[in-house]
Amino acid sequence: MARDYYATLGVSRGASDNELKRAYRKLARELHPDINPDEAAQERFREVTTAYEVLSDPEKRRIVDAGGDPMASAGAGGFGGFGGAGFSGGINDVFEAFFGAGAAGGSRGPRGRVQPGADALLRMRLDLDECAAGVSKEVTVDTAILCDVCSGAGTNGDSKPVTCDTCHGAGEVQSVQRSFLGQVMTTRPCPTCAGTGETIPDPCRKCGGDGRVRSRRTMTVKIPAGVGDGMRVRLQGQGEVGPGGGPAGDLYVEISEQPHERFIRDGDDLHCTIRVPMVDAALGTELTVPTILGGEATVKIDAGTQPGSVTKIRGQGMPHLHTGVRGNLHAHLEISVPTKLDKQQTEKLKAFRALQKDHVELVDSSSGRGRSRVRNIFTGR
Ligand SMILES: [Zn+2]
Ligand SMILES: [Zn+2]
Structure with a gap:
């Protein structure tokens, strides 16, 4: 069965080049492995990319429109010249990483026994001080590493893989079925050799022929200053080694930022609350x-500081991840009214009240300004 490339991209059969590009960009952004590392999304990302590659090539698109499948005869190398999609450098790097290693699905013929490894993800809890300063931390990683006995070959001693008896090295098996259209030939990967075209009669005793073994190891991860919650630090080649000792995937360390007792983070800016006694707010002061x-x-x-005012302290926020330039600290000022006054304080405040010129007012709800005066029973004003 020819694959429906139009349905994969979610476009109509008459879609223009621009519509194709738009549909592909949208899907690639959702599915690209930096954003969506789960395996189903990566598989879909590959399908979507194949579909775009086919439909954006006029010759291949003609084959599709004629009911054929231009990718049915192309090997994994069919992705080689990809790069005309006009994306920024970052995404292109991902595409190269994805397809350069021959990870593309849908190829025919025996696939290599050596396959690229999967990415691994682990989470790291950091407090705000560590996010601000950057930190080196030891982590324990449980991944597949290269088998040290066979160095990835999967064979025992000097034994060699042999051609698969079931598929005779083709990596796929065909079956013919009769239908009302005539004979239909179906092809699927060989179940005996998993599509590799060869089997290992005398597998390595340690890895059983897979070429890799699971291992726990500790490593030191350097986290740069300025990271934040949900960010991922990529450690190239520190993920799983692939089947047959294939190149390792990447290890992603995802930051989980713990709340701070004093500071609330907003990007590179920080917020804190300072409680200032009423008299200090009235007279003005300096704090450290x-x-x-x-x-x-x-x-x-400043003298006369009002409740709820915010003072910006420049350059005392978080360092920016890339530039190191620090954001600002916003100090939200709370004005506190004394709840216990001794005799002397009461006397002084009463004397102050006798001198005060402010009136008690009802506040206009729309403008927030004092409008109508309220009579103060104590002072009579
Ligand atoms: Zn086989
Ligand atoms: Zn081995």
Whole structure:
């Protein structure tokens, strides 16, 4: 059966080149492995890419429109010249990583026994100070590594793989069925050799012929300053080794940022709350506040500072991941009213009240300004 490339991309048969490109871009963004590492998405990403490659090539598209499948005879190398999609460098790198190693599905003939390995993901909890300063941490990784006995060959001693008896080296088996259209030939990967065209009669005692073994190892991961919750640090070639000792996938370390007791993060900016006694807010003062990364900053409280006002302390936020330029710290000022006054304080405040010129007012709900005066029973004003 020819695959329906139009359905894979979700476009109509008459779709223009621009429509194809748009549909593909949209799907590639959703499915591309940096965003969506799960295996089903990666498989779909490959299908979508094949479909786009076929339909964007006028010659291949003609074959599809005639009811054929231009990819049925192309080997894994069919992805070689890919790159005309006009994406930014980042995505192209991903495409190269994906297809350069011959990971493309849908090929015919024996596939290599050596296949690229899968990516691995682990999560790392970091507190805000570690995110700000960057950190080196030991992690334990449980992945497949190259079998040290056979170095990935999968064979025992000097024994060699032999041609598969079932498919005679073709890697696929065909069956013929009769239908009302006549004879229909179906091809599927050989079940005996899993499509590789060869079997190992005397497999390696340690890995059983897979060429790799599972292993726990500890390694030190360097996390750069400025990382945040959900970001992934990629360690190239530190994922799983592939079947037959194939090139290792990548290891992704996903950051899980723990809440901080004083600071709330908003990108590169930080927010904190400072409670200022009422008299300090009225008279003005200067404070020294601890900042992230063990620093200190002087905060000037102007005379007459109102509750809820925010003071920006420049350069005391988080360092930007790429530039290292630090964001700002926003200090939200709470004004506190004393709840216990001793005799002397009460006397002084009463004397102050006798001198105060402010009135009690009802506030206009739309403008927020004081409008109508309320009579103060104590002062009579
Ligand atoms: Zn076979
Ligand atoms: Zn082995």
